[in-house]
Each structure stands twice: as C-alpha cells, then as structure tokens.
Amino acid sequence: MASRFDGKVAIVTGGGRGIGRAVAVRLASEGAKVLVADLDKCPAQETAAEICSSIGEAISTSVNVGDRAQVDAMCALAVDTWGRLDIQVSNAGITDREPFLEMTNTLWERVLQTNLFGTFYCGQAAARQMVKQGEGGRIIHVASNSGVFGGRGRAAYGASKAGIINLTQTMAIELAEHNILVNAVAPGATKTRATKGDLPPDTVLDRSPIKRYGQPEEIAAVAAFLASDECSFTTGHVYCADGGFTVAGVMEG
Numbered sequence: 001m002a003s004r005f006d007g008k009v010a011i012v013t014g015g016g017r018g019i020g021r022a023v024a025v026r027l028a029s030e031g032a033k034v035l036v037a038d039l040d041k042c043p044a045q046e047t048a049a050e051i052c053s054s055i056g057e058a059i060s061t062s063v064n065v066g067d068r069a070q071v072d073a074m075c076a077l078a079v080d081t082w083g084r085l086d087i088q089v090s091n092a093g094i095t096d097r098e099p100f101l102e103m104t105n106t107l108w109e110r111v112l113q114t115n116l117f118g119t120f121y122c123g124q125a126a127a128r129q130m131v132k133q134g135e136g137g138r139i140i141h142v143a144s145n146s147g148v149f150g151g152r153g154r155a156a157y158g159a160s161k162a163g164i165i166n167l168t169q170t171m172a173i174e175l176a177e178h179n180i181l182v183n184a185v186a187p188g189a190t191k192t193r194a195t196k197g198d199l200p201p202d203t204v205l206d207r208s209p210i211k212r213y214g215q216p217e218e219i220a221a222v223a224a225f226l227a228s229d230e231c232s233f234t235t236g237h238v239y240c241a242d243g244g245f246t247v248a249g250v251m252e253g
C-alpha cells in the first residue's frame with residue numbers, strides 16, 4: 001500500500017527534540033523526505049540519523065527561525081536536495097514566564113521573535129516555494145492552548161501563540177487559491193523536556209478530562225493528518241490536541 005507521504009518533501013523546525021522530533025519521525029515513517037531543522041545542531045543530526053538508520057530519508061540543518069536569511073537558506077537546502085517542498089511544519093518555539101508588570105522588553109522580544117516572527121518567516125518562505133511549484137502544499141503551525149486562553153505569566157508566550165492562530169487563518173484565506181492548506185495544532189501539556197514530573201500540575205489536571213500528559217507522538221499524529229492529502233477541505237483551523245482542556249467547563253457536581 002502506498003504511504004501517505006510518498007514523494008513528498010517536508011521541513012520540520014525544532015525537529016531535534018520533543019514534538020518536532022516526533023513529527024519528523026512520523027512524516028518520514030510514512031514516506032516523506034524530511035529536513036530536520038533546529039537551532040541546536042546535534043539533536044537535529046540525531047533525529048535525522050535515527051530516521052536514516054531504519055525509517056526513511058532525512059537530512060539536518062541548524063537554523064534560527066527568528067532570522068529570515070537563515071530560514072530562506074533552510075528552504076533552499078530542502079529544494080536543492082530534493083527538488084521541491086510540499087510540507088512545512090513550523091514547530092520551533094520557546095516559552096518563558098514572567099508576571100506582566102515585570103515583563104522585560106528582552107523577554108517579550110525573544111519569545112515573539114522565535115515563535116511568531118519565526119512562524120511568519122517559515123510560512124512565507126515555504127508558501128513562496130509551493131506557489132512556484134504550482135502543486136499546492138500543506139503548512140502546519142504548532143500553536144498552544146496558551147494562544148486560546150490567557151494564562152498567568154504568559155503575556156509574551158500567549159500573545160505569540162494567539163498571533164500564530166490568526167496568522168494561520170489569514171494564510172489559509174490568501175493561500176487557498178494555490179491549494180496550499182494552512183492549519184494549526186494547539187497542544188496542551190505534552191511530555192517533553194519543557195514539562196516536569198510524571199503528571200501535569202494540578203492547575204492543568206483540574207480542568208483536563210484526560211488526566212495525563214500528552215505524548216509528542218499524539219501531537220505528531222494530528223500534524224500528520226493536517227499534512228496529508230486526507231486533509232483536503234480543512235484550512236485555517238486550530239486543532240486542540242490537549243486532553244479536552246480547552247472544552248472543559250464544569251468538571252464536578
């Protein structure tokens with residue numbers, strides 16, 4: 001049986017660890033050739049090596065997604081290597097918390113530069129290439145449920161992720177005529193290096209119908225659907241993969 005991503009070329013940013021790594025492995029395991037891009041060279045190389053050893057085809061590069069020239073070079077590398085680009089997964093992101101009244105320009109700019117500017121740079125570079133090819137494509141943004149709700153200490157992170165959600169909608173509108181579908185996955189608390197302990201904190205658990213961390217592979221499964229041809233009539237949407245956190249109202253009584 002043909003695999004969903006046979007013949008497709010994908011870029012996954014932040015592919016060296018956590019959710020990005022799981023997405024890269026998932027796309028490769030279904031036939032995509034994957035450029036694993038990450039700020040940190042070694043984890044990106046490790047993901048690509050794991051894919052090449054038993055799963056499929058991948059290369060790696062180091063990139064700072066907050067730097068447009070580096071993002072353009074990343075896209076060019078995928079196209080120079082495999083001749084095309086079909087799937088862009090903009091996953092690279094950072095988080096930091098600081099109370100609003102004390103939040104510094106430095107923190108605000110650092111988080112916005114990576115998360116929001118980076119997603120814009122990657123999306124625009126990928127979309128320009130896809131338009132040039134004339135065969136459509138899929139762009140997936142990794143947002144967060146912090147972009148759907150406010151959260152204490154999350155002014156910068158939440159604003160960056162809310163910005164990504166609106167960017168997703170606008171890109172979906174403008175790129176539909178090119179058959180480029182743009183969607184976001186918004187993870188809830190997911191077990192990566194960014195999260196501590198075996199269970200999410202009580203503040204999350206108390207309003208989560210599914211009372212555990214998500215696993216990176218569970219987010220990757222959603223991203224893979226959004227990257228596939230099976231996702232053919234859905235664009236501009238945010239898929240909350242969060243154990244029910246964003247839909248929970250009264251939980252007891």
Ligand SMILES: NC(=O)c1ccc[n+]([C@@H]2O[C@H](COP(=O)([O-])OP(=O)(O)OC[C@H]3O[C@@H](n4cnc5c(N)ncnc54)[C@H](O)[C@@H]3O)[C@@H](O)[C@H]2O)c1
Binds near residue numbers: 018063189195
């Ligand atoms: N883990 C969670 O609970 C959770 C929840 C909601 C959303 N998210 C989002 O999912 C995405 C991945 O998170 P994760 O938990 O896997 O994080 P992680 O820290 O485990 O992995 C993120 C990867 O992105 C890379 N990265 C950071 N800045 C970069 C930059 N400027 N350019 C290129 N690469 C960069 C890091 O080196 C790292 O390998 C992020 O966008 C994050 O905001 C995570």
